[in-house]
Amino acid sequence: xxxxxxxxxxxxxxxxxxxxxxxxxxxxxxxxxxxxxxxxxxxxxxxxxxxxxxxxxxxxxxxxxxxxxxxxxxxxxxxxxxxxxxxxxxxxxxxxxxxxxxxxxxxxxxxxxxxxxxxxxxxxxxxxxxxxxxxxxxxxxxxxxxxxxxxxxxxxxxxxxxxxxxxxxxxxxxxxxxxxxxxxxxxxxxxxxxxxxxxx
Numbered sequence: 001x002x003x004x005x006x007x008x009x010x011x012x013x014x015x016x017x018x019x020x021x022x023x024x025x026x027x028x029x030x031x032x033x034x035x036x037x038x039x040x041x042x043x044x045x046x047x048x049x050x051x052x053x054x055x056x057x058x059x060x061x062x063x064x065x066x067x068x069x070x071x072x073x074x075x076x077x078x079x080x081x082x083x084x085x086x087x088x089x090x091x092x093x094x095x096x097x098x099x100x101x102x103x104x105x106x107x108x109x110x111x112x113x114x115x116x117x118x119x120x121x122x123x124x125x126x127x128x129x130x131x132x133x134x135x136x137x138x139x140x141x142x143x144x145x146x147x148x149x150x151x152x153x154x155x156x157x158x159x160x161x162x163x164x165x166x167x168x169x170x171x172x173x174x175x176x177x178x179x180x181x182x183x184x185x186x187x188x189x190x191x192x193x194x195x196x197x198x199x200x
Contacts, residue, residue: 008165012155016169019148026141034138041129048121052076053114055107060100073111081115084108160191167191 008016056072073080087108095105126132153170157163171184 009158009162012152012157012162012165015148015152015155016165019145019152019169022144022148026145029138029141034134037129037134041125041131044125044129045122048118048125049076053111053118055111057104057107058100060096060098060104073107075111075115075118081111084111084115088112164188164191 053075054072057070059070060068062068073084075081084107087105090105095101152166155162155166157166167184167188
Protein backbone atom coordinates (compact mmCIF):
# COMPACT_ATOMS: atom_id res chain seq x y z
CA UNK A 1 0.00 0.00 0.00
CA UNK A 2 1.24 3.49 -0.83
CA UNK A 3 -0.42 5.54 1.89
CA UNK A 4 -2.05 5.26 5.29
CA UNK A 5 -4.87 2.76 5.60
CA UNK A 6 -8.39 4.19 5.46
CA UNK A 7 -9.98 4.59 8.88
CA UNK A 8 -12.41 1.76 9.67
CA UNK A 9 -16.05 2.47 10.34
CA UNK A 10 -17.09 3.06 13.98
CA UNK A 11 -18.62 -0.44 14.13
CA UNK A 12 -15.44 -2.15 12.96
CA UNK A 13 -13.27 0.22 15.01
CA UNK A 14 -15.15 -0.90 18.13
CA UNK A 15 -14.51 -4.56 17.32
CA UNK A 16 -10.84 -3.87 16.67
CA UNK A 17 -10.58 -2.04 20.00
CA UNK A 18 -12.25 -4.95 21.81
CA UNK A 19 -9.64 -7.25 20.34
CA UNK A 20 -6.77 -4.91 21.23
CA UNK A 21 -7.85 -4.72 24.87
CA UNK A 22 -8.37 -8.47 25.17
CA UNK A 23 -5.04 -9.23 23.50
CA UNK A 24 -3.15 -6.76 25.70
CA UNK A 25 -4.73 -8.25 28.84
CA UNK A 26 -3.63 -11.72 27.76
CA UNK A 27 -0.11 -10.48 27.02
CA UNK A 28 0.13 -8.87 30.47
CA UNK A 29 -1.03 -12.08 32.17
CA UNK A 30 1.50 -14.12 30.22
CA UNK A 31 4.31 -11.72 31.16
CA UNK A 32 3.35 -11.39 34.83
CA UNK A 33 2.03 -14.87 35.67
CA UNK A 34 2.42 -17.53 32.99
CA UNK A 35 6.02 -16.94 31.92
CA UNK A 36 7.56 -16.81 35.43
CA UNK A 37 5.59 -19.87 36.54
CA UNK A 38 6.46 -21.88 33.45
CA UNK A 39 10.12 -20.89 33.66
CA UNK A 40 10.32 -22.14 37.25
CA UNK A 41 8.48 -25.35 36.36
CA UNK A 42 10.72 -26.08 33.37
CA UNK A 43 13.83 -25.45 35.49
CA UNK A 44 12.60 -27.88 38.15
CA UNK A 45 11.93 -30.57 35.53
CA UNK A 46 15.34 -29.97 33.96
CA UNK A 47 17.03 -30.42 37.34
CA UNK A 48 15.15 -33.70 37.79
CA UNK A 49 16.09 -34.92 34.31
CA UNK A 50 19.72 -33.98 34.91
CA UNK A 51 20.00 -36.84 37.42
CA UNK A 52 19.14 -39.98 35.42
CA UNK A 53 19.41 -43.37 37.10
CA UNK A 54 21.43 -46.06 35.34
CA UNK A 55 21.97 -49.79 35.74
CA UNK A 56 24.34 -52.11 33.92
CA UNK A 57 23.23 -55.64 33.12
CA UNK A 58 25.74 -58.47 32.62
CA UNK A 59 26.36 -60.54 29.55
CA UNK A 60 23.98 -63.53 29.45
CA UNK A 61 23.03 -66.43 27.22
CA UNK A 62 19.83 -65.72 25.31
CA UNK A 63 17.07 -68.17 24.35
CA UNK A 64 18.73 -69.16 21.08
CA UNK A 65 22.02 -69.96 22.75
CA UNK A 66 23.91 -66.83 21.77
CA UNK A 67 25.50 -64.38 24.16
CA UNK A 68 23.72 -61.08 24.73
CA UNK A 69 26.21 -58.33 25.61
CA UNK A 70 26.31 -56.36 28.83
CA UNK A 71 24.29 -53.17 28.60
CA UNK A 72 23.80 -49.94 30.50
CA UNK A 73 20.20 -48.76 30.79
CA UNK A 74 19.14 -45.24 31.77
CA UNK A 75 15.91 -43.65 32.92
CA UNK A 76 16.79 -40.81 30.51
CA UNK A 77 16.00 -43.09 27.54
CA UNK A 78 12.37 -44.07 27.08
CA UNK A 79 13.28 -47.16 25.06
CA UNK A 80 15.50 -48.39 27.92
CA UNK A 81 12.67 -47.98 30.41
CA UNK A 82 10.25 -49.75 28.06
CA UNK A 83 12.65 -52.66 27.58
CA UNK A 84 13.17 -53.01 31.32
CA UNK A 85 9.41 -52.93 31.89
CA UNK A 86 9.16 -55.75 29.37
CA UNK A 87 11.71 -57.81 31.31
CA UNK A 88 9.95 -57.17 34.62
CA UNK A 89 6.57 -58.09 33.12
CA UNK A 90 7.70 -61.66 32.36
CA UNK A 91 6.08 -63.97 34.94
CA UNK A 92 8.60 -65.31 37.45
CA UNK A 93 7.90 -68.91 36.47
CA UNK A 94 8.86 -67.99 32.89
CA UNK A 95 12.14 -66.37 33.91
CA UNK A 96 15.45 -68.06 33.13
CA UNK A 97 17.36 -69.67 36.00
CA UNK A 98 20.64 -68.44 34.52
CA UNK A 99 22.40 -66.35 37.23
CA UNK A 100 23.39 -63.69 34.69
CA UNK A 101 19.77 -63.33 33.55
CA UNK A 102 18.67 -63.11 37.16
CA UNK A 103 21.07 -60.19 37.63
CA UNK A 104 19.63 -58.58 34.51
CA UNK A 105 16.12 -59.06 35.89
CA UNK A 106 17.10 -57.52 39.23
CA UNK A 107 18.72 -54.56 37.47
CA UNK A 108 15.60 -54.08 35.33
CA UNK A 109 13.47 -54.08 38.47
CA UNK A 110 15.70 -51.36 39.94
CA UNK A 111 15.45 -49.20 36.86
CA UNK A 112 11.67 -49.56 36.59
CA UNK A 113 11.24 -48.67 40.25
CA UNK A 114 13.39 -45.57 39.80
CA UNK A 115 11.55 -44.61 36.59
CA UNK A 116 8.27 -44.82 38.50
CA UNK A 117 9.74 -42.67 41.30
CA UNK A 118 10.90 -40.06 38.77
CA UNK A 119 7.48 -40.00 37.11
CA UNK A 120 5.84 -39.53 40.51
CA UNK A 121 8.24 -36.67 41.20
CA UNK A 122 7.35 -35.09 37.84
CA UNK A 123 3.69 -35.24 38.78
CA UNK A 124 4.49 -33.72 42.18
CA UNK A 125 6.35 -30.87 40.50
CA UNK A 126 3.40 -30.34 38.14
CA UNK A 127 1.13 -29.99 41.18
CA UNK A 128 3.62 -27.84 43.10
CA UNK A 129 3.87 -25.39 40.22
CA UNK A 130 0.12 -25.41 39.58
CA UNK A 131 0.40 -26.51 35.96
CA UNK A 132 -3.20 -27.71 35.61
CA UNK A 133 -4.59 -24.52 37.16
CA UNK A 134 -2.35 -22.34 34.97
CA UNK A 135 -3.42 -24.16 31.81
CA UNK A 136 -7.08 -23.86 32.79
CA UNK A 137 -6.69 -20.14 33.50
CA UNK A 138 -4.88 -19.60 30.20
CA UNK A 139 -7.73 -21.31 28.33
CA UNK A 140 -10.21 -18.96 30.03
CA UNK A 141 -8.10 -15.90 29.26
CA UNK A 142 -7.95 -16.86 25.59
CA UNK A 143 -11.76 -16.85 25.34
CA UNK A 144 -12.27 -13.06 25.08
CA UNK A 145 -9.40 -12.84 22.57
CA UNK A 146 -10.93 -15.57 20.42
CA UNK A 147 -14.41 -14.08 20.75
CA UNK A 148 -13.14 -10.66 19.64
CA UNK A 149 -11.27 -12.23 16.71
CA UNK A 150 -14.37 -14.22 15.70
CA UNK A 151 -16.47 -11.03 15.78
CA UNK A 152 -14.01 -9.34 13.40
CA UNK A 153 -14.03 -12.37 11.11
CA UNK A 154 -17.83 -12.34 11.03
CA UNK A 155 -18.02 -8.59 10.36
CA UNK A 156 -19.37 -7.88 6.89
CA UNK A 157 -17.56 -4.90 5.33
CA UNK A 158 -19.76 -2.40 3.55
CA UNK A 159 -16.87 -0.80 1.66
CA UNK A 160 -13.39 -1.47 0.35
CA UNK A 161 -12.02 0.66 3.21
CA UNK A 162 -13.66 -1.60 5.77
CA UNK A 163 -12.39 -4.70 3.99
CA UNK A 164 -8.85 -3.28 4.01
CA UNK A 165 -9.06 -2.68 7.76
CA UNK A 166 -10.43 -6.16 8.33
CA UNK A 167 -7.77 -7.87 6.21
CA UNK A 168 -4.94 -5.87 7.78
CA UNK A 169 -6.10 -7.09 11.17
CA UNK A 170 -6.55 -10.72 10.14
CA UNK A 171 -3.27 -10.88 8.19
CA UNK A 172 -0.87 -8.58 10.04
CA UNK A 173 2.32 -10.58 9.44
CA UNK A 174 4.71 -9.70 6.66
CA UNK A 175 6.82 -12.86 7.08
CA UNK A 176 7.36 -14.58 3.70
CA UNK A 177 6.12 -17.93 4.97
CA UNK A 178 2.77 -16.47 6.02
CA UNK A 179 1.99 -15.39 2.45
CA UNK A 180 4.10 -17.69 0.25
CA UNK A 181 2.62 -16.42 -3.01
CA UNK A 182 2.81 -12.73 -2.09
CA UNK A 183 -0.89 -12.21 -2.70
CA UNK A 184 -1.84 -10.02 0.26
CA UNK A 185 0.04 -6.86 -0.85
CA UNK A 186 -1.58 -7.19 -4.28
CA UNK A 187 -5.06 -7.61 -2.80
CA UNK A 188 -4.58 -4.68 -0.42
CA UNK A 189 -3.26 -2.45 -3.20
CA UNK A 190 -6.29 -3.27 -5.37
CA UNK A 191 -8.63 -2.58 -2.48
CA UNK A 192 -6.91 0.71 -1.74
CA UNK A 193 -7.37 1.72 -5.38
CA UNK A 194 -11.07 0.79 -5.21
CA UNK A 195 -11.45 2.64 -1.93
CA UNK A 196 -9.93 5.80 -3.41
CA UNK A 197 -12.28 5.44 -6.37
CA UNK A 198 -15.28 5.24 -4.06
CA UNK A 199 -14.15 8.30 -2.15
CA UNK A 200 -13.63 10.37 -5.32
